[in-house]
Amino acid sequence: MMNITVLSLPSAIWNFDDDVIHAYLETLSSHPSVHAVRYYNHEGTLVEEITKAGDALDPMIHSQELVYRNSLVTQVVGRLEMESTNAPLLAKQYQGGALLFVIALSIIICVLLIVSWQLKRYVMVPLNRAIASMRQLENPQTAFRRIPLTRSREINKVIAQLNSLGERIFIMMEALRDNEERYQHFYRDTPALLLVIDAHGTVLDVSQRMLEVTGWKREQLVGSPFDTLIIGQNAHCIDRISSALRKGDACENQVMTLKCLYEEDRQVQVVIPSATNDSERGTMMLLSDVTELKRTQKRLLEHELIDPLTQLPNRLALNSHL
Incomplete structure (x- = not known):
């Protein structure tokens, strides 16, 4: 030009x-x-x-x-x-490069969409179904329902492992439920007066017999200090029991008065076995009703020290007094 x-x-x-x-x-x-x-x-x-x-x-x-x-x-x-x-040439090259970039980006997006769809259909959906099927373990079932297989070989390997794991967990849960039932039968339905307390003296559970004897309700006792059931004049025994709980030591031969709501208070002897300071599991407190035994001992003692004819202290009572 x-x-x-x-x-x-x-x-x-x-x-x-x-x-x-x-x-x-x-x-x-x-x-x-x-x-x-x-x-x-x-x-x-x-x-x-x-x-x-x-x-x-x-x-x-x-x-x-x-x-x-x-x-x-x-x-x-x-x-x-x-x-x-060179601006027009570079602009033309830039336009060509931009067009190629748009084409490449469109191809990448299409590939990603296809891969995402394939991943969702053949991977995520079967896995979500498998996870949803595993939730059957949250509810008591008679048997574990196996997860059906899919068309993906890799996902089938995962499902096979989940089926195996689910069956083992189901067996373990069945064993735990059986143990829980035995625990309920042994502990709550036992005729003994039992408390489960932690290292701080808080009541974790109580036997049914204890509720019947004292007239308390389970929700009143669970979460309360164990001395809620004890008459206040037994403070020295309460201190000794609290110290034994903190140290995990055994405690026995403690006689206290059990507070009952609707009947007369009962004399009980407390026995606590040696245990660790595990506030989660707790330790057991066994209370033996010795009310009748104490009354019998008192009557025998009175019979031994009181003259049956005059109802006055006898010579043995005088010697004991002296």
């Missing part, structure tokens, strides 16, 4: 046709790769310049003399200078 301008422009310069000169320069500068056009006269003075806004990207200067030729004369009439820019 510059060569055509170089051939045509000298004639307009020779004829001093400024409009034609300006038209040639504007035509040349309208090209996207041209950033600036400058026209110098034969003396090297800048006559006209057309420059686009902004800076040229990787600019290059191209310069060529303007020579007017005819059959009579050949003369240099000026010089044409053009400054080029």
